[in-house]
Amino acid sequence: MIPKPAHALNPFDTGAGAIMMCQEAHIGKGEMNMATLDAETRKYWQEHPDEVVSIIVRFEGDAEARTEALQKMGVEVKRRYRLTSSVSGTCPARVALKVARLSWVKAVDADRKLRIFGR
Amino acid sequence: MESTQPKVTDGLLRALQQAASDQHLSVIVRYSASRRMMRHREHIAGVHESYQYRLRPFVHVRATPEAIERLALDPDVVRIYEDVPVRAFLDTALPHVGVPLLWDQGLTGEGVAIAIVDTGLDAEHPDFAGRVADMADFSGEGLGDAHGHGTHCAGIAAGSGAASGGRYRGVAPKATLYSAKVLRASGEGMMSDVIAGVEWAVEKGVQVISLSLGSTGPSDGRDPLSETCDAAVERGIVVVVAAGNDGPAPRTIGSPGASRLALTIGACDDQDRVASFSSRGPTADGRQKPDLVVPGVDIIAPRAKGTAMGRVVDDYYTSAQGTSMATPLAAGVVALLRQAYPSLTPQEIRDRLLSSALDLGDGPYVQGYGRLDAWRAYQSEPSPQPVEPPQPPPSSGPALGEGCLTALLQMLFIGKGRAR
Numbered sequence: 001m002i003p004k005p006a007h008a009l010n011p012f013d014t015g016a017g018a019i020m021m022c023q024e025a026h027i028g029k030g031e032m033n034m035a036t037l038d039a040e041t042r043k044y045w046q047e048h049p050d051e052v053v054s055i056i057v058r059f060e061g062d063a064e065a066r067t068e069a070l071q072k073m074g075v076e077v078k079r080r081y082r083l084t085s086s087v088s089g090t091c092p093a094r095v096a097l098k099v100a101r102l103s104w105v106k107a108v109d110a111d112r113k114l115r116i117f118g119r
Numbered sequence: 120m121e122s123t124q125p126k127v128t129d130g131l132l133r134a135l136q137q138a139a140s141d142q143h144l145s146v147i148v149r150y151s152a153s154r155r156m157m158r159h160r161e162h163i164a165g166v167h168e169s170y171q172y173r174l175r176p177f178v179h180v181r182a183t184p185e186a187i188e189r190l191a192l193d194p195d196v197v198r199i200y201e202d203v204p205v206r207a208f209l210d211t212a213l214p215h216v217g218v219p220l221l222w223d224q225g226l227t228g229e230g231v232a233i234a235i236v237d238t239g240l241d242a243e244h245p246d247f248a249g250r251v252a253d254m255a256d257f258s259g260e261g262l263g264d265a266h267g268h269g270t271h272c273a274g275i276a277a278g279s280g281a282a283s284g285g286r287y288r289g290v291a292p293k294a295t296l297y298s299a300k301v302l303r304a305s306g307e308g309m310m311s312d313v314i315a316g317v318e319w320a321v322e323k324g325v326q327v328i329s330l331s332l333g334s335t336g337p338s339d340g341r342d343p344l345s346e347t348c349d350a351a352v353e354r355g356i357v358v359v360v361a362a363g364n365d366g367p368a369p370r371t372i373g374s375p376g377a378s379r380l381a382l383t384i385g386a387c388d389d390q391d392r393v394a395s396f397s398s399r400g401p402t403a404d405g406r407q408k409p410d411l412v413v414p415g416v417d418i419i420a421p422r423a424k425g426t427a428m429g430r431v432v433d434d435y436y437t438s439a440q441g442t443s444m445a446t447p448l449a450a451g452v453v454a455l456l457r458q459a460y461p462s463l464t465p466q467e468i469r470d471r472l473l474s475s476a477l478d479l480g481d482g483p484y485v486q487g488y489g490r491l492d493a494w495r496a497y498q499s500e501p502s503p504q505p506v507e508p509p510q511p512p513p514s515s516g517p518a519l520g521e522g523c524l525t526a527l528l529q530m531l532f533i534g535k536g537r538a539r
Contacts, residue, residue: 118443
């Protein structure tokens, strides 16, 4: 059994495991997108398509229209960001994988836990 | 033993309970005012005097637990204290990097807004009185600081030191503060909330953002938070981020430490030794990080009410360490530079800080460009008005760094002398 990525599910049910950052161009057969998605995360999502995951989606184009499109796909948008055209939210893993195949999506990242660096 | 306990401090009592019977403990004995002569060495086995202080009736001795018990039975003995380490704190860390020299130029951070993106802020702390412009909660817990980390960081960057008579003054004591609470009382939170906090700070128009948080490394700086930090810098804001506490292993800098445009801060002590815990570069894509190292070991700064983060000093202050502490120190220095040179871009400020850093002789993935030197950064080109360097403050005692209470007493009680 493949261990669950540290950041895949309930965001506060995570370990402090290293986040693999070796992003790869995810170009499926017959698809034209160049969205990046962490390989470990993608593998886990493929194996657990019904799990609800927290994601951050970076995209190109009109933010309002893109956000609406993501919502129609089943992404429950939690926050919209303006500094970088992106949103965060939750959706089933299978939807996150579909989002990653959209031509206007630049990157899909699993939302992850951060911590203080003082003690 | 029971009758002697009131004379023995709690700390010494704990030490006595843990000490072997033949172990010699370092203690300081306070005698009654009338007692001027130390006579125990002739009468109590296991007592070895070290120093007799003249201004007050204190004697430093090394003694076994049994001998300390007998000392406590002496009616002239008022109190027996454990000799404790004295370490370098915020009041010594700031002189070490030259901050008071900038204060001497009238730089206090006034007119500069700093955002602390962290666990929140105890806005009622006297050190922030009248200078908290706005606060926002992105953690879902509500305002306030139930952890203490954010308050501590804010105090390092911009505390006034009001509750300590100025001793624990932060770097930019008149800067305006904004607090974005993005982490919960556990000290953890989600990247999506941190991004929201950074955006909020940008929209508030701050000039400096300090982030003492992050993920486990390595990162290539292409993650959402690192790119948000880059975007903030492109908007003219200096973003200062912690390298992390996962050293000394290499490639331990995560997000947002791996951000391309943010200033990434590692930690050293007041003797310019890079802390072993300070995360090391390179980034996952091979870039040099951290950018600088800054004192971040045993820093005393404001304590949020009701919290116990670090080692509590008193009701208003606590001591903590980490790249978390080094980061707001650097952010405070950036605030002073922004006050001095309002037209400098983030890149120009970065260049000044990096080019003026003191090379500690460690590798670039350990120290970055070196240890922050605020005075040299202030003076470095392009300086509108070169200024003669002021004389260094007169030495006031032992070298910065770890000593012990004995040394401190020697410094304070000038009439020190050997007891024998």
